Amino acid sequence: MKSTAFYYSLGRPFSPIYGLAMRLREKMYARGVFKSYSLSVPVISVGNLTMGGAGKTPVVCYLARKLKRAGYSPAVVSRGYGGKANGKVNIVSDGTTLKLSADMAGDEPRMLAELLEDIPVLTGIVRRFPAQRAIEMGANVLLLDDGFQHMAINRDINLALFNTDWLAGNSRVFPGGDLREPVAALRRASRFVMTGMREDNRERAERFADLLHSKFPEIPLSFLEYGPSSSVAIEQGTGRLVESSCSLKEKSWYAFAGIAQPQSFYKSLEECGVAIAGFQGFADHQVYTKEILDQLNREADKSGAAGLVTTEKDLVKLAAVAESTTLPLLALRMEVRESGDFLNNILKELQCSSS
Incomplete structure (x- = not known):
């Protein structure tokens, strides 16, 4: 933590430049200068604003299983960060057989493939290609892992996650802090999700939730707990x-x-x-x-x-x-252990996007 704080202090003068670049990128997508692709099936993006982990992989796993039980045929699409596979489409699992090791697929896609034995997991740097392949394989809903900053694919549900231990970190934009984008980018979210709720962090999480509601009153918020x-x-x-x-x-x-x-x-x-x-x-x-x-x-x-x-x-x-x-x-x-109506709300939003 101390070394991270030291490097962030060095990078702080460059944060406004990086933040401006991210705002310009967002505007380019909004105005159609950079193309965003719409797919033939609903897309649920699970992402976050901070550099650190926010529990995306457990939430993706939870949603994939629940969607399967609800009668959908989901597939997971990831960039495959850290994996050596460099094809336009890399099939980590076809829903029946594991095809790529963690070394080739990346640790998180391989873990998802291990946990989701009957759900395809695909990777690719340009994610519309594995997304399209997943649809060809029979998927009728896609889960975009770590997709909040990936604006090249339009999404029907855009989840922005916050780890209740980490929240927004030091609230500064990289390289001076933990944020991938300025806080204003959160207006793209369709729902905020607070992950990892426990008794010892509940009060702090609820205060942060109140802060989010004051800044973005139109965006609903859900709490999720983890357990062994x-x-x-x-x-x-x-x-x-x-x-x-x-x-x-x-x-x-x-x-x-x-x-x-x-x-x-x-x-x-x-x-x-x-x-x-x-x-x-x-x-x-x-x-x-x-x-x-x-x-x-x-x-x-x-x-x-x-x-x-x-x-x-x-x-x-x-x-x-x-x-x-x-x-x-x-x-x-x-x-993931749900508290509240998170899943029911997701299913309702999904039905609305499909109608």
């Missing part, structure tokens, strides 16, 4: 994530995470009653090697931990080197 569902491990031979019979509460564990806010994972473990013998945070989208895993094993041994625990997003990237671990290696599986 199980622990998972890498299945030998397939590299897939499967539920583990090992309980995280019975022993102490050495924890690590390579996500936007590693401390949020630490908090999640504490709330689950997991004894943490040690903790190491990595940069978001960390690439794991055998050497890194060996070092983690050594640190865990020193701490007296019974094994290693991490996030699902990290675990999918460890499949290629997991056999070298000398200790059990698990991930805590988290799921």
Whole structure:
């Protein structure tokens, strides 16, 4: 955090320039100078305004499953950040078979493909191409992962997420702060979603929600909570994530995470009653090697931990080197728990856009 604050202080003089560039980009799309494409099926975008994680992937997963149960045929479209696959269309999963590793697909698309066994997941830098392929594969609704700044595809529902631990960060535009765009860009949202609600952050989240309502009174807001569902491990031979019979509460564990806010994972473990013998945070989208895993094993041994625990997003990237671990290696599986009428509102908005 201190190093981030230092770099942001250096970048602060350039924030107005970057903010102006983002406003001009938005106007170019609004005026048709940059083309926006409309697709033949409804599009739900799940994105955020901040640089850090806001819980987009769990929300995409939650919506995909609920839409499937409601009778839709959803597909997920992502840019595939960090993945080596560079085709116009990269099929991570066709809804039946996993086709790309985390190394090729990117950690988040691979994780979604693991979690959504009967829902296609596709990537591509120019997202209208995988979006069109998903429609050809039978999708009748698309979930655009991390799509708030991706204005080249028109969307019917535009969700702007805020993590209740992080909110708007330092409220300055990059490179002087955590915002990808100026705050005024939030007027593009059709709904605000506060993710990761807990008792210890509820009051702060509600104050921020009041602030959003005062600035954007026409945009509704929903709250979503996260909670643990199980622990998972890498299945030998397939590299897939499967539920583990090992309980995280019975022993102490050495924890690590390579996500936007590693401390949020630490908090999640504490709330689950997991004894943490040690903790190491990595940069978001960390690439794991055998050497890194060996070092983690050594640190865990020193701490007296019974094994290693991490996030699902990290675990999918460890499949290629997991056999070298000398200790059990698990991930805590988290799921969205709805509070209020979030899903019902989404389904109503979707029906309206389809009519």
